[in-house]
Amino acid sequence: MTDDTPAATEPDTVSDTGLTEEPxxxxxxxxxxxxxxxxxxxxxxxxxxxxTYRLAFADDDFLLxxxxxxxRLQLELLKPQLMLDEAGxxxxxxxxxxxxxxxxxxxxxxRTPMLASLSKYYEEARRFAxxxxxxxxxxxxxxxxxxxxxxGPGVMEAGNRGxxxxxxxxxxxxxxxxxxxxxxxxxxxxxxxxxxxxAIRKMHFLMRAEAVCVFPGGFGTLDEMFEALTLIQTGxxxxxxxxxxxxxxxxxxxxxxxxxxxxxxxxxxxxxxxxVETAEEALEAMRTWACRTEKRDALPGRSGGDAPxxxxxxxxGDGS
Numbered sequence: 001m002t003d004d005t006p007a008a009t010e011p012d013t014v015s016d017t018g019l020t021e022e023p024x025x026x027x028x029x030x031x032x033x034x035x036x037x038x039x040x041x042x043x044x045x046x047x048x049x050x051x052t053y054r055l056a057f058a059d060d061d062f063l064l065x066x067x068x069x070x071x072r073l074q075l076e077l078l079k080p081q082l083m084l085d086e087a088g089x090x091x092x093x094x095x096x097x098x099x100x101x102x103x104x105x106x107x108x109x110x111r112t113p114m115l116a117s118l119s120k121y122y123e124e125a126r127r128f129a130x131x132x133x134x135x136x137x138x139x140x141x142x143x144x145x146x147x148x149x150x151x152g153p154g155v156m157e158a159g160n161r162g163x164x165x166x167x168x169x170x171x172x173x174x175x176x177x178x179x180x181x182x183x184x185x186x187x188x189x190x191x192x193x194x195x196x197x198x199a200i201r202k203m204h205f206l207m208r209a210e211a212v213c214v215f216p217g218g219f220g221t222l223d224e225m226f227e228a229l230t231l232i233q234t235g236x237x238x239x240x241x242x243x244x245x246x247x248x249x250x251x252x253x254x255x256x257x258x259x260x261x262x263x264x265x266x267x268x269x270x271x272x273x274x275x276v277e278t279a280e281e282a283l284e285a286m287r288t289w290a291c292r293t294e295k296r297d298a299l300p301g302r303s304g305g306d307a308p309x310x311x312x313x314x315x316x317g318d319g320s
Contacts, residue, residue, distance in 0.1 A: 032057060076200045080193045084171070084208070087191060090140070092148040092171065092208045093132050095125060096224045097155025097215030097245075121215045121245055122158045128213065128279035129162030129170070142168050145210060150174065151183040151192060155215040160186035173201050202227055211241040211286050216249045232272055233265075239272065241289040243282050247275035 036058050042048050056062055063072065102110050103122045110116035129147045136145040147163040149156035151172025163170035164186045172187030174194045183192050195201040206212075206228060214225045225244075231237035244250045259265045276282045 073197060073200060076195060076197055077203065080173070080204050081207075083193070084191070087169075088143050089146050089169075089171070089191070089208065091144045091146070091210040093129075093145045094205050094209045094212045094228075095129065095147060095149045095155060095159035095215065096205075096213070096217065096221050097121070097125060097149075097159075098217030098221055099150075099152045099154040099156065100218070101154040101158075101216060103158070118216050118246075118249070122155060124245060124277075124279050125155045125158035125213075125215055126162040126165075128282055129159040130166045131162075131279055131283055133163040133166035133168035133170070137166070137168050146171060146191075148173065148205060148208075149187075150220075151187050153181075153184055155217065157184040157186060160184055160188075164188075173204055175201055206231065206237060209240055211243070213243045213245065213282060215245045229272060233269055241286045242273040243285055244273055244275045245277065245282070247277065250275060 032055075036055060039055055039058075047053060051059065051061060054062070062068065098118075100111075100115060101122050102116070102119045104119050107116040107119035110119070132145050133142070133147060136142050139145075146169060147159050148171040149159040151160070151174040156172070160170045160172060161184075169188040169191055170186070171191040172183050172193065174183050174192065175198060176194060176196055193204070195204075202224060205224065212228050214221060228237070229242065232239055232242065250256075256270055260267045260270055274285055276285055
């Protein structure tokens with residue numbers, strides 16, 4: 001090659017549409033990975049061994065400081081978001097439920113007779129996840145209605161297990177707890193995430209949700225259920241299908257009618273969710289879902305609404 005011979009360039013690629021695509025441009029600055037690798041090779045001196053010399057983004061001690069909480073919150077929000085985008089996950093079906101719910105094979109070892117009887121919901125969660133995933137593979141090549149659970153045992157395991165048995169992917173959103181074990185063996189490894197902040201974890205449960213299914217569970221399940229219901233009730237989240245598995249269970253631990261009768265929720269708030277017993281019943285409810293409540297014009301409990309703002313159009317008129 002002579003000095004005036006043009007340098008070789010990367011060939012253009014052809015997209016699925018037949019259009020020529022140019023290779024992605026790379027910014028001209030050195031990237032962080034290169035600098036991290038370079039710093040690892042610097043001579044060992046008192047200066048280079050000092051904590052102050054570490055690159056800020058590669059310094060765990062610095063990132064874990066109290067002052068960096070906002071950065072850690074952002075990282076925990078961004079990492080799963082980017083990974084799920086890159087994995088092509090468009091929508092999810094959420095399964096909340098108790099970690100203590102046994103499968104049928106271990107029901108006899110349950111700590112109470114009632115807990116043993118709840119093992120049927122392990123099987124319903126497993127079958128429901130199977131059917132949802134089976135349909136997802138046919139209708140969207142597994143990009144929509146991807147099962148997401150907390151990644152632990154019990155109902156969570158059942159959901160991930162059913163998705164795997166259907167030949168699809170599923171997501172696990174674990175949380176670091178003093179007594180928590182490893183994620184269950186059925187979560188898709190590339191879609192298994194770990195969280196420090198409960199709040200960010202709950203955001204990721206709902207950000208892509210096209211349906212929420214709640215199985216019998218304890219404090220954690222109740223927390224997740226009521227936060228999701230509150231978001232829907234207050235108009236902060238779309239009125240997606242919201243299904244409670246086990247009418248007798250939920251009716252026993254929560255007196256929904258008493259809430260409405262006391263006036264602490266509106267009567268129409270009872271239409272935000274439905275109770276189902278089986279996977280097939282849940283699928284039919286999702287297919288025919290129609291929430292009768294309208295978007296709120298006033299805060300819950302404000303029968304007459306707030307006084308009109310100065311300059312605001314008359315609600316009874318045409319705004320002119």
